[in-house]
Amino acid sequence: MREILAGTIARFRKDLGLTQEMLAERLGITFQAVSKWETNQTVPDTVLLPKLAQALGVSVDKLLGYSAFGGDVSFYESDYKKDEYFWGVQPSVMCLKILETMPPTRPMKILDIGCGEGKDAVFLARCGYDVSAFDISEAGLEKTKRLADKARVNVRTFRANLCDYRLDENYDILFSSGTLHYIKPELRDEIMANYKLHATGMVAFHVFVKKPFIGLPPDDNIKNYHPWKSGELFTFFHDWVIDSCTEHIFDCNSSGVPHRHAANRLFARKEV
Numbered sequence: 564m565r566e567i568l569a570g571t572i573a574r575f576r577k578d579l580g581l582t583q584e585m586l587a588e589r590l591g592i593t594f595q596a597v598s599k600w601e602t603n604q605t606v607p608d609t610v611l612l613p614k615l616a617q618a619l620g621v622s623v624d625k626l627l628g629y630s631a632f633g634g635d636v637s638f639y640e641s642d643y644k645k646d647e648y649f650w651g652v653q654p655s656v657m658c659l660k661i662l663e664t665m666p667p668t669r670p671m672k673i674l675d676i677g678c679g680e681g682k683d684a685v686f687l688a689r690c691g692y693d694v695s696a697f698d699i700s701e702a703g704l705e706k707t708k709r710l711a712d713k714a715r716v717n718v719r720t721f722r723a724n725l726c727d728y729r730l731d732e733n734y735d736i737l738f739s740s741g742t743l744h745y746i747k748p749e750l751r752d753e754i755m756a757n758y759k760l761h762a763t764g765m766v767a768f769h770v771f772v773k774k775p776f777i778g779l780p781p782d783d784n785i786k787n788y789h790p791w792k793s794g795e796l797f798t799f800f801h802d803w804v805i806d807s808c809t810e811h812i813f814d815c816n817s818s819g820v821p822h823r824h825a826a827n828r829l830f831a832r833k834e835v
């Protein structure tokens with residue numbers, strides 16, 4: 564929590580083009596106090612939080628890194644409200660690779676980032692992992708819980724916007740399939756640094772990448788869609804062991820309009 568708050572104060576201050584001195588002046592405190600918050604040496608007094616949030620133009624929730632939905636609803640919300648599972652219930656092939664690389668021979672914590680309706684999170688829980696999962700979609704999380712109940716396993720779900728949420732606990736494995744291209748490019752450095760810090764074993768990420776011969780998907784929320792450059796994800800993990808990093812092109816019909824995606828799958832292990 565402290566680490567998240569330190570990051571959000573600095574980020575929202577810079578977004579507004581404020582120096583530490585300018586923010587301090589608005590709050591009637593010293594700039595050293597702001598500097599200490601941002602370097603996680605101290606935390607703001609609770610009574611100051613509403614005023615601080617107001618000075619930064621955000622809600623207290625957003626400052627604490629919890630929600631910050633700002634009216635944002637998943638593009639898939641209405642599809643997830645239907646009874647059938649939009650993405651099906653078969654796990655991604657990535658789950659099998661996780662089983663091969665880091666089988667749950669001891670208690671192992673996984674976080675599924677952008678879990679959708681939970682097909683992968685529930686499969687991994689059935690395999691014996693201790694699974695947490697988040698998504699911006701309330702309907703997706705409801706379906707994840709229903710799928711977990713049906714399989715009689717537990718998946719800890721919570722709603723969060725991956726652009727605002729920062730990890731403050733460690734996971735053996737971070738997993739994300741088809742979601743990390745919703746991170747705004749200017750947040751990638753910070754979010755990947757946060758993920759690297761809190762992944763103690765491995766990351767398994769599947770992201771969409773830009774190719775000149777692949778058009779924008781017809782069914783996506785273009786405003787929030789930020790495909791990665793080829794190799795970009797790899798560079799964030801250059802100091803880890805890269806188990807595999809592959810690209811593939813696949814057909815998709817998610818909107819009823821046939822189209823193609825280019826995607827990158829990365830499996831990287833932290834060696835300690």
Ligand SMILES: C[S@@+](CC[C@H](N)C(=O)[O-])C[C@H]1O[C@@H](n2cnc3c(N)ncnc32)[C@H](O)[C@@H]1O
Pocket residue numbers: 637638639650655676677678679680681682683697698699700703723724725726739740741742745
């Ligand atoms: C293509 S779906 C993949 C879902 C799931 N991982 C799967 O493979 O079935 C992308 C998911 O990202 C979620 N999403 C989009 N933007 C998000 C954000 N800013 N924060 C968290 N989740 C987001 C959507 O709600 C959706 O469930």
